[in-house]
Amino acid sequence: MEVTYAFNETYVAVNVTVAAxxxxxxxxxxxxxxxxxxxxxxxxxxxxxxxxxxxELGAEYLVQAYIDSTxxxxxxxxxxxxxxxxxxWSWGTEELDIYDARVSDDGKTIELYAKKEYLVLPSGDVxxxxxxxxxxxxxxxxxxxxxxxxxxxxPEPALLVAASTAAALLVGFIGxxxxxx
Numbered sequence: 001m002e003v004t005y006a007f008n009e010t011y012v013a014v015n016v017t018v019a020a021x022x023x024x025x026x027x028x029x030x031x032x033x034x035x036x037x038x039x040x041x042x043x044x045x046x047x048x049x050x051x052x053x054x055x056e057l058g059a060e061y062l063v064q065a066y067i068d069s070t071x072x073x074x075x076x077x078x079x080x081x082x083x084x085x086x087x088x089w090s091w092g093t094e095e096l097d098i099y100d101a102r103v104s105d106d107g108k109t110i111e112l113y114a115k116k117e118y119l120v121l122p123s124g125d126v127x128x129x130x131x132x133x134x135x136x137x138x139x140x141x142x143x144x145x146x147x148x149x150x151x152x153x154x155p156e157p158a159l160l161v162a163a164s165t166a167a168a169l170l171v172g173f174i175g176x177x178x179x180x181x
Contacts (some may be wrong), residue, residue, distance in 0.1 A: 056145030
């Protein structure tokens with residue numbers, strides 16, 4: 001799995017690249033999930049704590065893409081704010097706005113773009129985790145958390161504006177790549 005995390009003053013972008021081809025459209029009847037858990041307060045005892053990263057991550061947000069038998073053109077994407085008590089799957093009743101999700105041309109990468117205004121992102125550092133799953137079966141995960149050599153830096157908002165303006169001809173995003181081998 002390879003994860004690219006990027007952002008500018010408007011959007012947070014996450015690309016999850018996997019070894020197998022992403023099933024779009026799904027023909028086997030399963031539902032596939034691609035989850036990006038964002039721990040903005042860097043405290044593993046607050047937020048959602050998945051069993052596979054219980055001591056490393058407490059996610060306040062979930063940026064998720066899923067593909068099922070009704071998905072034909074691109075994944076369904078959504079952003080949720082965590083409302084539970086730590087180990088329960090309670091992401092509230094308010095689905096926050098999402099900008100876009102798609103599968104790359106080579107069929108190996110899910111690209112997610114969330115509006116930054118819905119995510120309370122601090123300046124400084126954040127931890128995150130990514131998981132892929134078919135139905136309820138965890139396929140793979142990657143954690144950049146308190147015990148894994150994280151965090152991922154987020155520049156000050158003023159730097160984001162300056163950096164994205166200076167790099168507008170390139171991409172307009174500041175990005176980080178994490179690879180799992």
